Amino acid sequence: MELQEEPTAGAWGEWNPTEDSARPPRGKHRVAKQRGGLARSSTVLGVGVIAAVGAGGIATAQDRPQVAISMPSLPDLGLGHTEADAQHANASDTAHGAGASARSTGIIAQQAGQHTDAGEMLLGRILQQAESQESAAEAQTRAQAERAAQEAAAAEAKASREAAQKEADDTRLAAEKAAKEAADAKEAADAKAEQERPAQPAGSYSLPTSAYxxxxxxxxxxxxxxxxxxxxxxxxxxxxxxxxxxxxxxxxxxxxxxxxxxxxxxxxxxxxxxxxxxxxxxxxxxxxxxxxxxxxxxxxxxxxxxxxxxxxxxxxxxxxxxxxxxxxxxxxx
Missing domain, CATH: 2.70.70.10 (Glucose Permease (Domain IIA))
Incomplete structure (x- = not known):
């Protein structure tokens, strides 16, 4: 369809249509019909939002699907459109709106399912990480307990060895002291006995003294x-x-x-x-x-x-x- 260039205000002045100038041609009355694409698009958008929230609250404004929004038809201003053209346009818009609504609903459902799977995967990773950290903490606790037990056993064994060594040293020193005292006592007794023993005479003679x-x-x-x-x-x-x-x-x-x-x-x-x-x-x-x-x-x-x-x-x-x-x-x- 070819549109004629609209005259400027300077050439035509202000345009105030009258009942006669706005009368449809050929004596047929034409009513401008509002298309229902905008209403249907709003309904689809609401359904998409509800589906996204139900998927786990993961969907964002950036993830919302692109939906087709049909604009209402302009009134026929006598530019050559016929009633048949209008009916054909209405039918085409209706079919297009229904197809767009179906496609939008499918895309939203698919994306909601994807978000649900992503949420489940994220939850699984979180639970796995928590379990791994718990296992690591338990292993560390067991290792610390085993190390503490080993250190305590080593300290006890060392103390036992030191106590045994000290007891052995004390026993040895006591034995050495007792032996020395016994030897000193024997030497003193022998010296005293030698001093007190009379000189043995050889026939009728004797030594003048003893222990000399x-x-x-x-x-x-x-x-x-x-x-x-x-x-x-x-x-x-x-x-x-x-x-x-x-x-x-x-x-x-x-x-x-x-x-x-x-x-x-x-x-x-x-x-x-x-x-x-x-x-x-x-x-x-x-x-x-x-x-x-x-x-x-x-x-x-x-x-x-x-x-x-x-x-x-x-x-x-x-x-x-x-x-x-x-x-x-x-x-x-």
Whole structure:
């Protein structure tokens, strides 16, 4: 259809149609008919919104389907349309509107189903993730509990080992202490028994003392002796150690003797003299004594550097080696 160009207002002026000018041509009355596409489109749009909300509230304005909206026909202003043309147009619009409504309803239903599936998939993923996190938390809790139990068991085992080691060390130290005390007690008892035991005579002779150590021999040179050499045999022993008579004899002298300290002199039957010097005490000072009898105690009186018995043997008034003389009597010094 070809439209004529509408005249401008300057050429025609304001157009005010009258009853005569608006009369349809050829004496036929034509009524302008409103098309129902807009109403039908509104109904379809409402149905789509309800379907989208029912699918889980996931659909948005951007997801709404595009629907066809038909515009109402303009009134025939005498431009050449006929009644048949109008009826044909109305029928076409009606068919088009019905088809568009059907297509819109199908699209909305399809999209609603898709949104429902998406919602279910999202819910499934959320539940799966929550289950996975719960499983991980339970595994972590179990691991922490196992680690704590292992640490507690290790600490208990360490404490048991340390306690056992300490008990073993205490037992060992106690045993060592007891053994040392027993050894010291035995040594002290042996020393005391040796001191108290009488010198065993060899025939009619006996050692002058017991539990001793020989320190200076006869003939040793030194400035400590007035003659320039040692004239006797020294038996070093603790102060108080018993001193014995070497043979049966009589006491010819007992008392203080200057550098010799306290001294006892015995004279044997053959005239041999035995001098006991530096004594701390004298048990017998006169009379006769027998071999092995206690006559005094070891001391440190006179010119000495420590407690000991200085024994001299004089034959015919001259000194002789006491060690050789005692051995000649069968004594082991």
């Amino acid at each position: 150590t020989l320190t200076s021999h006869y003939g040793d040179a030194g400035s400590m002796w007035s003659s320039g050499y040692h004239t006797g045999l020294d038996f070093a022993a603790p102060t108080g150690t018993p001193v014995k008579a070497v043979a049966g004899a009589k006491i010819t002298s007992a008392g203080w003797s200057g550098a010799y300290g306290y001294r006892i002199v015995l004279e044997l039957e053959d005239g041999t003299e035995i001098w006991y010097c530096h004594l701390s005490s004298m048990s017998v000072t006169s009379g006769t004594v027998s071999a092995g009898e206690t006559i005094g105690r070891v001391g440190a009186t006179g010119n000495v550097t420590g407690p000991h018995l200085h024994l001299e043997v004089r034959v015919g008034g001259a000194t002789t080696d006491p060690l050789a003389w005692l051995e000649s009597k069968g004594l082991s010094v």
